[in-house]
Amino acid sequence: MNKKIVFLLLAFIAFFYNASLAKGNLVEQTFHESGKINVVVAIVLIIFIGLIFYLIKLDRKISEIEKETKK
């Protein structure tokens, strides 16, 4: 269920990204402005998302262990 939601979200992002490309490279323009600083912002955001992803996985595992110990 969760995986489906993530997949749908990614598909939507990909779709809107492509749509914006068709309309005169809006997304790409923002990346080229002011010395391409937004590329750095995007990369830092991705690393942040990666670490959050790790936290979520950790959270789930700890919940499982908590359930087991309560039994």
Add this chain to the structure above:
Amino acid sequence: MKTVKKHWWKALSVILLVYTFGFSFLVPLSPSIKSATPNSLEIGENKVILTGYNTGFLEDEPIHVSIEYDKQTLLCGTAISVLNKNQIEASFTLPDSLPSKVLHLRLHTTRFSCFSPELIKAFSIIEAPANEVQCSSPALASSIPLDIPNRLQLNETIRNLMFHVPMWFTMMVILSISFWYSIKYLYTFDLRYDRIAREAVNIGLLFAALGIVTGSIWAKFTWSEHTDLFTTSGWWVNDVKLNGAAITTLIYLAYRILRNSLQETNQKAKVSAVYNIFAFVLMLVFIMILPRITDSLHPGNGGNPAFAKYDLDSTLRKVFYPAVVGWILLGIWMLSLKKRISTLENNLEDE
């Protein structure tokens, strides 16, 4: 006191990462000339508008512009006028012969100096050796301000050095830990070591994924732009190191699949430990050895560079090394959490 002894490296990781983020977002990029219009000059007088980045030209500031080739000053810009903070106009008078059709530009003021290689082309000149000329120039700035180098095509994205590159360093360290514990497992057949090896591969894969995605975005807006040099212009550039990194990631994904396909615990541990040793060696071949044998877009590849020759200047070194150590310690911290959780899980299963 005991907590300090046990957790100092976590604090160190946080301090180093705070320093990394602060440094890489607060230190400005050094001023440089981005473009010249027109950038192809003809014989005779040419009026050129030079557009800079972070230059902040002042009215009535002494500015010196010259065209160079092979460390020789060939032409001096005359009638220099400041148009706005980032633009100046200069006029160059080209003779009929110059040593090269592709020329470099050097600019300096009392505040900074910058060099833009291959910024200007010359039309219909004859290529012949030329004499060096002397230009009257303002005194150079006595103290160099702290700034990050502004390279052609990279611009602000040079800051990614502190985020993208340490991802791979961390991955390599984490996978080395995994390799070490796999060997330890094969010596002792203690399942504790096998669990550490497994968790290390998972964390390593996370860092590899982050490295690939960040690298792909970085390449898209820097390497892919030079379409006359590289044939691709998408999210993936056909470079040995990129392909090697992708293969490495697939090899380690196969490690996870192999583990999940085996049922019996000891057999699973043994087979995957042996596979892990092979995978580690392949990883070294694909991302350390092969890119050095052929040409690669990554700096420090192609040939066998000494570490001192590495494409880093002294300002970036001040933040790059702390960044690498900080990210590696963060990776080890993440691994230790995973290890403790898997131990707890295992204890519950045993009961």
